Amino acid sequence: MSYSSSFWEKDSFLKPYDLAIVGAGIVGLSSALFYKQQNPSARVAVLERGFLPQGASTRNAGFACVGSIGEHLADMEKDSEENIKERIKRRYEGLELLKQTLGEEAIGYEHCGGYEFFKSRKKFEKVSAQIDRFNGWMRALINENEVYSKDELQGYPVIRNRLEGALHPGKMMEALAKKVSSVGVDIKWNSRVEDATKDGIVSIANGLEIESDKVLFAANGFVQRLLPELEINPARGFVMVTNEQENFPWKGIFHHDRGYVYFRNVGNRLLIGGARNLDKEGEQTDQFGTNGTIKLHLKEFVSGVLGCGSDWNIDYEWSGIMGFSPTKTPIVKQLDRNRFVAAGLSGMGIAIGMEVGRGVSEMLES
Template sequence: MKSQASFWEADVSKNRYDLIVVGAGIVGLSSALFYKRKHSEKQVLVLDRASHPLGASTRNAGFACVGSIGEHLADMEKESEKNIGRRIIRRYRGLQLLKETLGEKAIGYEACGGYEFFNSQQKFKEVAPEIDHFNGWLEELLGEEGVYEAQRLEGYPVIYNRLEGALHPGKMMQELIRKTSESGVEIRWNAPVQEVGSSGEVELQNGESSSLILKGQNVLMAVNGFARKLLPEIEVHPARGLVLVTDEQDVMPWKGTFHHDRGYIYFRNIGNRLLIGGARNIAVEEEETNQFGINERIKDYLIGFVSNVLRLPPGWQIDYEWSGIMGFTPTKTPIVERVDGCRYIAAGLSGMGIAIGMDVGRSAAEMMD
């Protein structure tokens, strides 16, 4: 028998919100927070399909990074230096905004620095000559001197980046949820959205066999890697990322955050544990999916990297493994725009959600003024 909405549910659903945000990740909550701070009298609702942000906001590796030289050089094969410069500025300012808004202690921020890691002397020789150029460029863009420096670590050549750090994504989202709720924004969990109409009708799946319609004067879809479920025509493609965390080691030689192979592989220490993730470039088509899961080929590759390249002692074990879903645009530039009517989109963070997510959310809030 089909269940029906109760009188109380139907009555509440008649309320018209000034803003409905679909997605309670870093972008969705940030947009709601900044919008509410500017418009305290307006009614703002955030909807999320799960009991907590599920896509990438709490399932990433916790890197607070502006980018390695190797990553920027690879991007220059697809984009102009001017556009990449804008992205570096956005990452830098986005991280400042995140720390200022939530507080470094609350998000577990560590100013540990970051390293571009090379296990090939030839690859290092291709990138290292660009250090002076990029130091001059970042001084011009950010006012920061001497950002990059060539070093050696555990016998490998590395390029140190003093601007980078690490944080705790769980604590970050916990604090963002708290601040957003305290601002007066209503957050509904376990509220999967089926469809968003151009006139602001948001259809929720209400139980197994009935639906509930909410109405918003404006509706922002901030679902990143899941954007095409609501807007099939949008140029945001899902990409799954794998993350592994080892058991505790007696000694952990790798302290800080590390990027390898143009950023496709990344690792860092969590105390005396090693976190490692990425390598989706060895199975690009398989990993262009919005389905969670473990790709065994990528897992085996990362395990081999830990044992043979990073040389953790024999007998190390994986204590945690999980996947997250990111959203990529063709140029890595996020899409923040009005779709039609009262519908807006903020998605496609292209693996840079920690650095730019809050800034994208603020831009989305300003767009809907």
């Protein structure tokens, strides 16, 4: 006889859930946390295909940032000023919520400041001419004065943002997973969801099926595999970390070229990533991997622009998969009677992911 679930299993582990969440990234886990805190007697499961989260939340750069002026100006070419202001506020408040919920120490937070870095003085002059305007926004949005200021580092012009910092994505997600488990949510690792029907039957790749009253799809860059009709495109991001370097001069988080290139220190190491814009089409994929053109560009940037000399090498490199909505605003909505989606964090999910999760929990209640 083939394998079938026992009476005991059906009356315990496999009892129907009130909420099943697909994906244990920052959005899936935060949604589980807030929902369970609001509904202590609810049975909640998070189903994750990997042995650990396997998308973007543990594979990003760890910038706790609201974005550079250059990024916001570029975004305003395809979105309204009101939406950009809303996004900045959301990022700021999302980071505050993250720090309060998990604690700064647990997430490895360092308040190091953020910098928009320019190779060209001409571009710097153009973007820095907007500093007063953006400082006015920050005053009105979050009641903070003089957030942005001009500065110079290693001979390059920069715009400093005094509110930004860095965190450790691995520690952050580990702390979040522990907290979610501690409130009584079942996190099921190595459980790839193949389908979740309108009737609440969730099929898992190992052949098991569970029932759930509500299902939330929080699979971000992979969500189209389950819901092809959603307008969320995958986007791969590349990151590398160098060996430790003596007298390493770059301290803080750095944005460059409208946010496409980013770098920071991790102790005395340099982390650098991005440049997806060099091959946007090729990087619109949910397959992990390395694009040779992008890697070469970043290596040249390290040697030629950041002046790291010839004795640096790459100790670690990896990719992560993001999900982009058409305007960068996440898609958080009800699909039918029992199915919901929260995806399309568009490269800023560390900042807004937990806040999105809190919003999801409210949506599930209503």
